[in-house]
Amino acid sequence: MKPISLHEIWMGATKCRHCAVRDSALFAGLREADFRHIHQPIKDVTLAPTDVLYRMHERGGALFTLRGGAMKLLQYLPDGSQRIVRLLKNGDVLGLEALVDQPYQHDAVALTDCEICAIPASVIERLGHEQPRLYQELMVRWQQALNEADAWLTEFTTGTARQRVARLLLRLACPDQGGHLPLFGREDMGAMVGLTTETVSRTIAELRRQGVLRDHGATLRECDRETLHRIADGEE
Amino acid sequence: MKPISLHEIWMGATKCRHCAVRDSALFAGLREADFRHIHQPIKDVTLAPTDVLYRMHERGGALFTLRGGAMKLLQYLPDGSQRIVRLLKNGDVLGLEALVDQPYQHDAVALTDCEICAIPASVIERLGHEQPRLYQELMVRWQQALNEADAWLTEFTTGTARQRVARLLLRLACPDQGGHLPLFGREDMGAMVGLTTETVSRTIAELRRQGVLRDHGATLRECDRETLHRIADGEE
DNA sequence: CGCCCAGTTGAGGACACTCAATAGCGGTGG
DNA sequence: CCACCGCTATTGAGTGTCCTCAACTGGGCG
Secondary structure, three states, rough: OOOOHHHHHHHHHOOOOOHHOOOOOOOOOOHHHHHOOOOOOOOOEEOOOOOOHHHHHHOOEEEEEEOOOOOEEEOOOOOOOOOEEEEEEEEHHHHHEHHHHOOOEEEEEEOOOEEEEEEEEEHHHHHHHHHHHHHHHHHHHHHHHHHHHHHHHHOOOOOOOOHHHHHHHHHHOOOOOOOOOOOOOOOHHHHHHHHHHHHHHHHHHHHHHOOEEEEEOOOEEEEHHHHEEEHHHOOO | OOOOOOOHHHHHOOOOOOOHHHHHOOOOOHHHHHHHOOOOEEEEEEEEEEEEEOOOOOOOOEEEEEOOOOOOEEOOOOOEEEEEEEEEEOOOOHHHHHHHHOOOOOOEEEEOOOOEEEHHHHHHHHHHHHHHHHHHHHHHHHHHHHHHHHHHHHHHHOHHHHHHHHHHHHHHOOOOOOOOOOOHHHHHHHHHHHHHHHHHHHHHHHHHOOOOOOEEOOOOEEEEEHHHHHHHHOOO
16 A cells, blocks of 8 residues: 655656657547647656555646556545445546646555556646647546446446346456456455445355356456346346 | 427527526636627526436437526436436536537436526537636536535445435535425435435434424424434444 | 325345354465 | 465355335325
Protein backbone atom coordinates (compact mmCIF):
# COMPACT_ATOMS: atom_id res chain seq x y z
CA MET A 1 0.00 0.00 0.00
CA LYS A 2 2.85 2.40 -0.68
CA PRO A 3 1.22 5.75 -1.42
CA ILE A 4 2.54 7.81 -4.29
CA SER A 5 2.43 11.47 -3.44
CA LEU A 6 1.23 13.86 -6.09
CA HIS A 7 4.23 15.96 -5.32
CA GLU A 8 6.39 13.11 -6.38
CA ILE A 9 4.50 12.94 -9.62
CA TRP A 10 4.93 16.53 -10.58
CA MET A 11 8.55 16.88 -9.62
CA GLY A 12 9.71 14.43 -12.23
CA ALA A 13 11.28 15.48 -15.49
CA THR A 14 9.04 16.60 -18.31
CA LYS A 15 9.78 13.64 -20.39
CA CYS A 16 6.40 13.70 -22.05
CA ARG A 17 5.21 15.63 -25.02
CA HIS A 18 7.36 13.08 -26.73
CA CYS A 19 5.88 10.46 -24.49
CA ALA A 20 3.08 8.08 -25.06
CA VAL A 21 0.38 10.64 -24.43
CA ARG A 22 -0.09 10.99 -28.09
CA ASP A 23 -1.24 7.41 -28.24
CA SER A 24 -3.38 8.02 -25.23
CA ALA A 25 -6.97 7.57 -26.12
CA LEU A 26 -7.78 10.93 -24.64
CA PHE A 27 -5.67 12.84 -27.08
CA ALA A 28 -6.23 10.66 -30.07
CA GLY A 29 -7.41 12.99 -32.78
CA LEU A 30 -5.41 16.03 -31.78
CA ARG A 31 -2.99 16.99 -34.46
CA GLU A 32 0.72 17.43 -34.14
CA ALA A 33 0.54 21.18 -33.91
CA ASP A 34 -1.77 21.12 -30.96
CA PHE A 35 0.92 19.79 -28.72
CA ARG A 36 2.88 22.98 -28.78
CA HIS A 37 0.37 24.29 -26.29
CA ILE A 38 1.50 21.91 -23.65
CA HIS A 39 3.96 23.80 -21.54
CA GLN A 40 3.33 21.98 -18.31
CA PRO A 41 4.81 18.67 -17.41
CA ILE A 42 2.87 15.59 -18.29
CA LYS A 43 4.38 12.94 -16.18
CA ASP A 44 4.53 9.17 -16.49
CA VAL A 45 3.69 7.16 -13.42
CA THR A 46 4.24 3.50 -12.79
CA LEU A 47 2.41 1.60 -10.10
CA ALA A 48 2.62 -1.87 -8.62
CA PRO A 49 -0.38 -3.77 -7.28
CA THR A 50 -1.89 -2.17 -4.12
CA ASP A 51 -0.14 1.13 -4.83
CA VAL A 52 -2.35 4.17 -4.37
CA LEU A 53 -2.51 6.76 -7.14
CA TYR A 54 -4.61 9.24 -5.20
CA ARG A 55 -6.86 9.32 -2.18
CA MET A 56 -10.37 10.47 -1.63
CA HIS A 57 -10.71 14.15 -0.75
CA GLU A 58 -7.26 14.96 -2.02
CA ARG A 59 -7.01 17.96 -4.31
CA GLY A 60 -4.53 16.93 -6.95
CA GLY A 61 -5.37 19.17 -9.85
CA ALA A 62 -4.46 16.44 -12.30
CA LEU A 63 -6.31 13.80 -14.24
CA PHE A 64 -4.90 10.52 -15.42
CA THR A 65 -5.05 8.18 -18.34
CA LEU A 66 -4.44 4.53 -17.71
CA ARG A 67 -2.19 3.34 -20.48
CA GLY A 68 -1.73 -0.17 -19.17
CA GLY A 69 -2.94 -2.32 -16.31
CA ALA A 70 -6.05 -2.27 -14.19
CA MET A 71 -7.15 -0.12 -11.28
CA LYS A 72 -10.04 0.09 -8.87
CA LEU A 73 -11.90 3.08 -7.47
CA LEU A 74 -12.92 2.72 -3.83
CA GLN A 75 -15.40 4.41 -1.57
CA TYR A 76 -15.83 3.82 2.12
CA LEU A 77 -18.75 3.48 4.45
CA PRO A 78 -18.90 4.97 7.92
CA ASP A 79 -18.33 1.52 9.41
CA GLY A 80 -15.06 1.27 7.54
CA SER A 81 -16.03 -1.35 4.99
CA GLN A 82 -15.09 -0.53 1.46
CA ARG A 83 -16.93 -0.84 -1.80
CA ILE A 84 -15.39 -0.98 -5.25
CA VAL A 85 -17.24 1.56 -7.32
CA ARG A 86 -15.60 1.08 -10.69
CA LEU A 87 -12.84 -0.74 -12.52
CA LEU A 88 -10.52 0.89 -15.00
CA LYS A 89 -8.55 -0.69 -17.78
CA ASN A 90 -6.48 0.33 -20.76
CA GLY A 91 -7.43 3.70 -22.16
CA ASP A 92 -9.70 4.73 -19.32
CA VAL A 93 -9.45 8.12 -17.70
CA LEU A 94 -9.58 8.80 -13.98
CA GLY A 95 -9.61 11.84 -11.83
CA LEU A 96 -11.86 13.85 -14.13
CA GLU A 97 -13.07 15.60 -10.98
CA ALA A 98 -9.95 17.71 -11.21
CA LEU A 99 -11.33 19.43 -14.29
CA VAL A 100 -14.20 20.91 -12.35
CA ASP A 101 -12.00 21.80 -9.44
CA GLN A 102 -13.28 19.12 -7.13
CA PRO A 103 -11.29 16.89 -4.81
CA TYR A 104 -11.01 13.26 -5.84
CA GLN A 105 -14.06 11.21 -4.97
CA HIS A 106 -12.37 7.85 -4.47
CA ASP A 107 -9.25 6.05 -3.54
CA ALA A 108 -7.58 4.93 -6.76
CA VAL A 109 -5.65 1.70 -6.23
CA ALA A 110 -3.66 -0.38 -8.68
CA LEU A 111 -4.74 -3.98 -9.16
CA THR A 112 -1.91 -4.89 -11.49
CA ASP A 113 1.24 -3.18 -12.64
CA CYS A 114 0.09 0.06 -14.18
CA GLU A 115 1.37 2.67 -16.57
CA ILE A 116 -0.26 5.99 -16.13
CA CYS A 117 -0.08 9.44 -17.60
CA ALA A 118 -0.72 12.34 -15.25
CA ILE A 119 -2.03 15.48 -16.91
CA PRO A 120 -2.49 18.78 -15.07
CA ALA A 121 -5.99 20.14 -15.34
CA SER A 122 -4.51 23.42 -16.48
CA VAL A 123 -3.20 21.77 -19.61
CA ILE A 124 -6.64 20.59 -20.55
CA GLU A 125 -8.11 23.99 -19.93
CA ARG A 126 -5.57 25.63 -22.15
CA LEU A 127 -5.93 23.11 -24.93
CA GLY A 128 -9.68 23.23 -24.68
CA HIS A 129 -9.80 26.90 -25.50
CA GLU A 130 -8.65 26.28 -29.02
CA GLN A 131 -9.80 22.72 -29.39
CA PRO A 132 -13.47 22.31 -28.60
CA ARG A 133 -12.98 18.83 -29.98
CA LEU A 134 -11.18 17.97 -26.78
CA TYR A 135 -14.25 18.77 -24.75
CA GLN A 136 -16.25 16.43 -26.88
CA GLU A 137 -13.72 13.75 -26.13
CA LEU A 138 -13.89 14.48 -22.43
CA MET A 139 -17.64 14.36 -22.36
CA VAL A 140 -17.54 10.95 -23.96
CA ARG A 141 -15.27 9.78 -21.14
CA TRP A 142 -17.54 11.23 -18.56
CA GLN A 143 -20.53 9.54 -20.05
CA GLN A 144 -18.64 6.26 -20.14
CA ALA A 145 -17.95 6.53 -16.45
CA LEU A 146 -21.59 7.30 -15.79
CA ASN A 147 -22.78 4.35 -17.83
CA GLU A 148 -20.42 2.11 -15.92
CA ALA A 149 -21.64 3.41 -12.61
CA ASP A 150 -25.28 2.88 -13.53
CA ALA A 151 -24.59 -0.58 -14.89
CA TRP A 152 -22.87 -1.58 -11.65
CA LEU A 153 -25.86 -0.37 -9.70
CA THR A 154 -28.31 -2.49 -11.59
CA GLU A 155 -26.15 -5.53 -12.26
CA PHE A 156 -24.19 -5.94 -9.08
CA THR A 157 -26.63 -4.99 -6.39
CA THR A 158 -29.66 -7.01 -7.42
CA GLY A 159 -30.45 -10.69 -7.56
CA THR A 160 -28.92 -13.67 -5.83
CA ALA A 161 -25.24 -14.16 -5.15
CA ARG A 162 -25.18 -16.63 -8.00
CA GLN A 163 -26.52 -14.09 -10.44
CA ARG A 164 -24.20 -11.33 -9.34
CA VAL A 165 -21.11 -13.46 -9.55
CA ALA A 166 -22.14 -14.70 -12.97
CA ARG A 167 -22.59 -11.13 -14.18
CA LEU A 168 -19.26 -10.16 -12.71
CA LEU A 169 -17.50 -13.02 -14.43
CA LEU A 170 -19.09 -12.10 -17.72
CA ARG A 171 -17.73 -8.61 -17.32
CA LEU A 172 -14.27 -9.53 -16.17
CA ALA A 173 -13.03 -12.72 -17.64
CA CYS A 174 -14.86 -13.14 -20.85
CA PRO A 175 -15.30 -9.95 -22.83
CA ASP A 176 -12.03 -10.17 -24.69
CA GLN A 177 -11.22 -13.73 -25.47
CA GLY A 178 -7.55 -13.66 -24.63
CA GLY A 179 -7.21 -10.78 -22.21
CA HIS A 180 -8.29 -12.38 -18.99
CA LEU A 181 -7.84 -10.04 -16.14
CA PRO A 182 -6.03 -11.87 -13.37
CA LEU A 183 -9.44 -12.69 -11.93
CA PHE A 184 -9.10 -10.76 -8.76
CA GLY A 185 -9.01 -12.02 -5.25
CA ARG A 186 -12.24 -13.13 -3.62
CA GLU A 187 -12.15 -10.14 -1.35
CA ASP A 188 -12.12 -7.68 -4.22
CA MET A 189 -14.82 -9.56 -6.04
CA GLY A 190 -16.92 -9.37 -2.93
CA ALA A 191 -16.42 -5.64 -2.69
CA MET A 192 -17.61 -5.29 -6.26
CA VAL A 193 -20.86 -7.18 -5.99
CA GLY A 194 -21.65 -6.48 -2.37
CA LEU A 195 -21.07 -9.96 -0.97
CA THR A 196 -18.71 -11.46 1.57
CA THR A 197 -15.59 -13.27 0.48
CA GLU A 198 -17.01 -16.53 1.75
CA THR A 199 -20.13 -16.26 -0.32
CA VAL A 200 -18.14 -15.41 -3.43
CA SER A 201 -15.84 -18.32 -2.80
CA ARG A 202 -18.70 -20.73 -2.30
CA THR A 203 -20.46 -19.51 -5.40
CA ILE A 204 -17.41 -19.79 -7.59
CA ALA A 205 -16.59 -23.20 -6.17
CA GLU A 206 -20.02 -24.41 -7.12
CA LEU A 207 -19.78 -22.98 -10.62
CA ARG A 208 -16.55 -24.86 -10.96
CA ARG A 209 -18.11 -28.10 -9.81
CA GLN A 210 -20.85 -27.64 -12.36
CA GLY A 211 -18.31 -27.24 -15.11
CA VAL A 212 -19.19 -23.66 -15.95
CA LEU A 213 -15.73 -22.53 -14.94
CA ARG A 214 -12.47 -24.27 -15.56
CA ASP A 215 -9.48 -23.46 -13.40
CA HIS A 216 -6.39 -23.38 -15.47
CA GLY A 217 -3.74 -23.41 -12.82
CA ALA A 218 -4.12 -20.57 -10.38
CA THR A 219 -5.60 -17.50 -11.99
CA LEU A 220 -6.39 -18.27 -15.60
CA ARG A 221 -9.81 -19.57 -16.47
CA GLU A 222 -12.17 -20.57 -19.17
CA CYS A 223 -15.84 -20.01 -18.81
CA ASP A 224 -19.02 -21.10 -20.45
CA ARG A 225 -20.49 -17.73 -21.38
CA GLU A 226 -23.63 -19.38 -22.57
CA THR A 227 -24.71 -20.77 -19.24
CA LEU A 228 -23.27 -17.81 -17.37
CA HIS A 229 -25.69 -15.63 -19.25
CA ARG A 230 -28.55 -17.87 -18.32
CA ILE A 231 -27.53 -17.79 -14.69
CA ALA A 232 -27.14 -14.03 -14.76
CA ASP A 233 -30.69 -13.69 -16.03
CA GLY A 234 -32.00 -15.87 -13.26
CA GLU A 235 -33.03 -18.77 -15.48
CA GLU A 236 -30.85 -21.21 -13.66
CA MET B 1 -48.03 6.34 -17.59
CA LYS B 2 -48.95 8.49 -20.59
CA PRO B 3 -45.83 8.66 -22.73
CA ILE B 4 -44.82 11.99 -24.17
CA SER B 5 -43.35 11.54 -27.61
CA LEU B 6 -40.31 13.54 -28.50
CA HIS B 7 -42.03 14.45 -31.69
CA GLU B 8 -44.68 16.12 -29.66
CA ILE B 9 -42.02 18.09 -27.88
CA TRP B 10 -40.35 19.47 -30.96
CA MET B 11 -43.46 20.32 -32.86
CA GLY B 12 -44.54 22.88 -30.35
CA ALA B 13 -44.14 26.58 -30.89
CA THR B 14 -40.78 28.17 -30.27
CA LYS B 15 -41.95 30.11 -27.34
CA CYS B 16 -38.60 30.01 -25.65
CA ARG B 17 -35.63 32.26 -26.07
CA HIS B 18 -37.87 34.51 -24.09
CA CYS B 19 -38.73 31.59 -21.88
CA ALA B 20 -37.37 30.60 -18.55
CA VAL B 21 -34.22 29.05 -19.94
CA ARG B 22 -32.30 32.06 -18.98
CA ASP B 23 -32.99 31.34 -15.35
CA SER B 24 -32.14 27.73 -15.92
CA ALA B 25 -29.11 26.80 -13.96
CA LEU B 26 -27.45 25.44 -17.03
CA PHE B 27 -27.34 28.76 -18.79
CA ALA B 28 -26.76 30.93 -15.80
CA GLY B 29 -23.73 32.99 -16.61
CA LEU B 30 -24.31 33.32 -20.32
CA ARG B 31 -24.81 36.90 -21.29
CA GLU B 32 -27.70 38.39 -23.15
CA ALA B 33 -25.89 38.46 -26.43
CA ASP B 34 -25.17 34.77 -26.38
CA PHE B 35 -28.76 33.90 -26.88
CA ARG B 36 -28.83 35.19 -30.42
CA HIS B 37 -27.11 31.96 -31.37
CA ILE B 38 -30.12 29.93 -30.49
CA HIS B 39 -31.99 29.42 -33.68
CA GLN B 40 -33.57 26.14 -32.80
CA PRO B 41 -36.61 25.75 -30.66
CA ILE B 42 -36.15 25.33 -26.98
CA LYS B 43 -39.39 23.92 -25.83
CA ASP B 44 -41.15 23.90 -22.50
CA VAL B 45 -42.57 20.61 -21.36
CA THR B 46 -44.97 19.95 -18.54
CA LEU B 47 -45.40 16.53 -16.98
CA ALA B 48 -47.74 14.98 -14.47
CA PRO B 49 -46.71 12.19 -12.08
CA THR B 50 -45.97 8.88 -13.87
CA ASP B 51 -45.54 10.66 -17.22
CA VAL B 52 -42.52 9.53 -19.19
CA LEU B 53 -40.15 12.14 -20.56
CA TYR B 54 -38.03 9.71 -22.54
CA ARG B 55 -37.35 6.02 -22.68
CA MET B 56 -34.19 3.99 -22.54
CA HIS B 57 -32.52 3.42 -25.91
CA GLU B 58 -34.42 6.24 -27.55
CA ARG B 59 -32.36 8.69 -29.56
CA GLY B 60 -33.85 12.04 -28.80
CA GLY B 61 -31.05 14.42 -29.58
CA ALA B 62 -32.12 16.71 -26.79
CA LEU B 63 -31.16 17.28 -23.20
CA PHE B 64 -33.39 18.65 -20.49
CA THR B 65 -33.26 20.90 -17.49
CA LEU B 66 -35.71 20.26 -14.72
CA ARG B 67 -37.03 23.65 -13.66
CA GLY B 68 -39.52 22.35 -11.16
CA GLY B 69 -40.65 19.05 -9.67
CA ALA B 70 -38.91 15.73 -9.21
CA MET B 71 -38.11 12.88 -11.57
CA LYS B 72 -36.60 9.43 -11.39
CA LEU B 73 -34.23 7.64 -13.72
CA LEU B 74 -34.92 3.92 -14.14
CA GLN B 75 -32.99 0.96 -15.39
CA TYR B 76 -34.29 -2.55 -15.84
CA LEU B 77 -32.97 -6.00 -15.17
CA PRO B 78 -33.44 -8.95 -17.47
CA ASP B 79 -36.08 -10.35 -15.14
CA GLY B 80 -38.15 -7.21 -15.56
CA SER B 81 -37.63 -5.71 -12.13
CA GLN B 82 -36.68 -2.08 -12.12
CA ARG B 83 -34.17 -0.10 -10.18
CA ILE B 84 -34.17 3.63 -9.57
CA VAL B 85 -30.72 4.83 -10.46
CA ARG B 86 -31.00 8.51 -9.63
CA LEU B 87 -33.37 11.21 -8.51
CA LEU B 88 -33.54 14.65 -10.06
CA LYS B 89 -34.81 17.85 -8.57
CA ASN B 90 -34.89 21.55 -9.34
CA GLY B 91 -32.05 22.68 -11.53
CA ASP B 92 -30.78 19.22 -12.43
CA VAL B 93 -30.01 18.26 -15.99
CA LEU B 94 -30.97 15.01 -17.64
CA GLY B 95 -30.33 13.42 -20.97
CA LEU B 96 -26.73 14.58 -21.19
CA GLU B 97 -26.13 11.43 -23.22
CA ALA B 98 -27.55 13.29 -26.18
CA LEU B 99 -24.48 15.52 -26.22
CA VAL B 100 -22.21 12.62 -27.03
CA ASP B 101 -24.65 11.21 -29.51
CA GLN B 102 -25.75 8.29 -27.39
CA PRO B 103 -29.26 6.99 -26.88
CA TYR B 104 -30.80 7.67 -23.49
CA GLN B 105 -29.63 5.26 -20.83
CA HIS B 106 -32.74 5.27 -18.65
CA ASP B 107 -36.42 5.75 -18.52
CA ALA B 108 -37.08 9.23 -17.18
CA VAL B 109 -40.33 9.34 -15.25
CA ALA B 110 -41.99 12.22 -13.42
CA LEU B 111 -42.64 11.76 -9.71
CA THR B 112 -44.46 15.04 -9.27
CA ASP B 113 -45.74 17.70 -11.61
CA CYS B 114 -42.71 18.84 -13.55
CA GLU B 115 -41.66 21.81 -15.59
CA ILE B 116 -38.94 21.00 -18.03
CA CYS B 117 -36.92 22.72 -20.69
CA ALA B 118 -35.95 20.64 -23.71
CA ILE B 119 -32.80 21.78 -25.46
CA PRO B 120 -31.58 20.29 -28.74
CA ALA B 121 -28.03 19.03 -28.54
CA SER B 122 -27.26 21.06 -31.65
CA VAL B 123 -27.93 24.26 -29.74
CA ILE B 124 -25.38 23.33 -27.14
CA GLU B 125 -22.82 22.45 -29.74
CA ARG B 126 -23.26 25.75 -31.48
CA LEU B 127 -23.12 27.76 -28.31
CA GLY B 128 -20.17 25.80 -27.06
CA HIS B 129 -18.02 26.86 -29.97
CA GLU B 130 -17.92 30.42 -28.79
CA GLN B 131 -18.55 29.84 -25.15
CA PRO B 132 -16.11 27.38 -23.66
CA ARG B 133 -17.62 28.45 -20.38
CA LEU B 134 -20.65 26.41 -21.25
CA TYR B 135 -18.56 23.26 -21.43
CA GLN B 136 -17.27 23.95 -17.98
CA GLU B 137 -20.84 24.21 -16.81
CA LEU B 138 -21.74 20.95 -18.50
CA MET B 139 -18.81 19.11 -17.00
CA VAL B 140 -19.89 20.23 -13.57
CA ARG B 141 -23.30 18.70 -14.23
CA TRP B 142 -21.78 15.51 -15.42
CA GLN B 143 -19.63 15.25 -12.38
CA GLN B 144 -22.65 15.88 -10.18
CA ALA B 145 -24.43 12.98 -11.80
CA LEU B 146 -21.41 10.79 -11.30
CA ASN B 147 -21.08 11.72 -7.65
CA GLU B 148 -24.73 10.91 -7.14
CA ALA B 149 -24.37 7.57 -8.84
CA ASP B 150 -21.37 6.62 -6.72
CA ALA B 151 -23.04 7.77 -3.55
CA TRP B 152 -26.08 5.62 -4.28
CA LEU B 153 -23.84 2.64 -4.82
CA THR B 154 -22.18 2.90 -1.47
CA GLU B 155 -25.08 4.19 0.60
CA PHE B 156 -28.04 2.29 -0.74
CA THR B 157 -26.66 -1.13 -1.49
CA THR B 158 -24.79 -1.89 1.70
CA GLY B 159 -25.83 -2.55 5.24
CA THR B 160 -29.08 -3.66 6.76
CA ALA B 161 -32.54 -2.57 5.62
CA ARG B 162 -32.68 -0.32 8.64
CA GLN B 163 -29.49 1.45 7.67
CA ARG B 164 -30.46 1.91 4.06
CA VAL B 165 -33.86 3.33 4.84
CA ALA B 166 -32.34 5.69 7.37
CA ARG B 167 -29.84 6.91 4.77
CA LEU B 168 -32.59 7.33 2.24
CA LEU B 169 -34.69 9.36 4.63
CA LEU B 170 -31.76 11.58 5.42
CA ARG B 171 -31.36 12.27 1.75
CA LEU B 172 -34.98 12.82 0.93
CA ALA B 173 -36.91 14.33 3.74
CA CYS B 174 -34.46 16.21 5.79
CA PRO B 175 -31.86 18.09 3.77
CA ASP B 176 -33.90 21.24 3.24
CA GLN B 177 -35.93 21.98 6.29
CA GLY B 178 -39.15 22.96 4.60
CA GLY B 179 -38.97 21.33 1.22
CA HIS B 180 -40.05 17.84 2.02
CA LEU B 181 -40.39 15.79 -1.07
CA PRO B 182 -43.73 14.02 -1.00
CA LEU B 183 -41.91 11.10 0.58
CA PHE B 184 -42.45 8.67 -2.25
CA GLY B 185 -44.43 5.51 -2.25
CA ARG B 186 -42.99 2.44 -0.59
CA GLU B 187 -42.53 0.81 -3.93
CA ASP B 188 -40.29 3.60 -5.22
CA MET B 189 -38.35 3.70 -2.01
CA GLY B 190 -37.75 0.00 -2.32
CA ALA B 191 -36.49 0.42 -5.88
CA MET B 192 -34.03 3.01 -4.64
CA VAL B 193 -32.43 1.03 -1.85
CA GLY B 194 -32.83 -2.45 -3.30
CA LEU B 195 -35.45 -3.76 -0.90
CA THR B 196 -38.99 -5.01 -1.24
CA THR B 197 -41.93 -2.75 -0.49
CA GLU B 198 -42.83 -4.88 2.49
CA THR B 199 -39.43 -4.54 4.06
CA VAL B 200 -39.44 -0.78 3.55
CA SER B 201 -42.89 -0.56 5.04
CA ARG B 202 -41.93 -2.63 8.06
CA THR B 203 -38.78 -0.63 8.61
CA ILE B 204 -40.52 2.72 8.42
CA ALA B 205 -43.32 1.51 10.65
CA GLU B 206 -40.78 0.57 13.27
CA LEU B 207 -38.98 3.89 13.02
CA ARG B 208 -42.31 5.52 13.59
CA ARG B 209 -43.03 3.43 16.64
CA GLN B 210 -39.66 4.38 18.03
CA GLY B 211 -40.47 8.04 17.60
CA VAL B 212 -37.76 8.75 15.06
CA LEU B 213 -40.37 9.65 12.46
CA ARG B 214 -43.55 11.57 13.00
CA ASP B 215 -46.40 11.21 10.53
CA HIS B 216 -48.03 14.52 9.97
CA GLY B 217 -51.20 13.42 8.25
CA ALA B 218 -50.47 11.40 5.16
CA THR B 219 -47.23 12.39 3.47
CA LEU B 220 -45.56 15.10 5.50
CA ARG B 221 -43.10 14.11 8.17
CA GLU B 222 -40.68 15.23 10.73
CA CYS B 223 -37.63 13.22 11.52
CA ASP B 224 -34.97 13.04 14.15
CA ARG B 225 -31.89 13.50 12.02
CA GLU B 226 -29.69 12.88 15.01
CA THR B 227 -30.74 9.29 15.58
CA LEU B 228 -31.22 8.66 11.87
CA HIS B 229 -27.54 9.39 11.45
CA ARG B 230 -26.65 6.98 14.17
CA ILE B 231 -28.81 4.32 12.61
CA ALA B 232 -27.34 4.95 9.18
CA ASP B 233 -23.86 4.43 10.57
CA GLY B 234 -24.86 1.13 12.12
CA GLU B 235 -24.57 2.27 15.72
CA GLU B 236 -28.16 1.46 16.50
C1' DC C 1 -71.71 2.67 -0.09
C1' DG C 2 -68.33 -0.06 -1.79
C1' DC C 3 -64.41 -0.42 -4.71
C1' DC C 4 -59.50 0.09 -5.40
C1' DC C 5 -55.05 0.89 -4.42
C1' DA C 6 -51.27 1.66 -1.08
C1' DG C 7 -49.70 0.57 3.08
C1' DT C 8 -49.34 -2.55 6.96
C1' DT C 9 -48.79 -6.83 9.36
C1' DG C 10 -48.06 -11.96 9.87
C1' DA C 11 -45.98 -16.62 9.18
C1' DG C 12 -42.66 -19.44 7.04
C1' DG C 13 -38.68 -20.29 4.52
C1' DA C 14 -34.56 -19.27 1.76
C1' DC C 15 -30.40 -17.12 1.35
C1' DA C 16 -26.41 -14.92 2.74
C1' DC C 17 -23.78 -13.57 6.89
C1' DT C 18 -20.90 -14.73 10.96
C1' DC C 19 -17.69 -17.35 13.25
C1' DA C 20 -14.55 -20.92 13.01
C1' DA C 21 -11.77 -24.60 11.29
C1' DT C 22 -9.28 -26.63 7.41
C1' DA C 23 -6.72 -26.86 3.09
C1' DG C 24 -3.57 -25.13 -0.47
C1' DC C 25 0.06 -22.28 -2.11
C1' DG C 26 4.47 -19.64 -2.09
C1' DG C 27 8.18 -17.98 0.13
C1' DT C 28 11.81 -18.06 3.65
C1' DG C 29 15.17 -19.99 6.41
C1' DG C 30 17.24 -23.64 8.70
C1' DC D 1 15.56 -30.25 0.53
C1' DC D 2 12.29 -29.95 3.69
C1' DA D 3 9.91 -27.60 7.53
C1' DC D 4 7.55 -23.80 8.73
C1' DC D 5 5.03 -19.56 8.31
C1' DG D 6 1.57 -16.44 6.41
C1' DC D 7 -1.84 -15.56 3.39
C1' DT D 8 -5.76 -16.71 0.61
C1' DA D 9 -9.23 -19.74 -0.63
C1' DT D 10 -12.39 -23.25 0.77
C1' DT D 11 -15.67 -25.56 3.55
C1' DG D 12 -18.86 -26.24 7.54
C1' DA D 13 -22.48 -25.21 11.06
C1' DG D 14 -25.67 -22.11 12.94
C1' DT D 15 -28.02 -17.84 12.90
C1' DG D 16 -30.37 -13.70 11.35
C1' DT D 17 -32.27 -10.92 7.95
C1' DC D 18 -34.89 -10.27 4.31
C1' DC D 19 -37.99 -12.22 0.77
C1' DT D 20 -42.28 -14.55 -0.50
C1' DC D 21 -46.98 -15.27 -0.17
C1' DA D 22 -51.06 -13.88 1.80
C1' DA D 23 -54.39 -11.59 4.59
C1' DC D 24 -56.01 -7.36 6.44
C1' DT D 25 -56.53 -2.28 7.02
C1' DG D 26 -57.64 2.36 5.75
C1' DG D 27 -58.26 6.35 2.99
C1' DG D 28 -59.81 8.42 -1.60
C1' DC D 29 -63.08 8.51 -5.09
C1' DG D 30 -66.48 7.07 -8.22
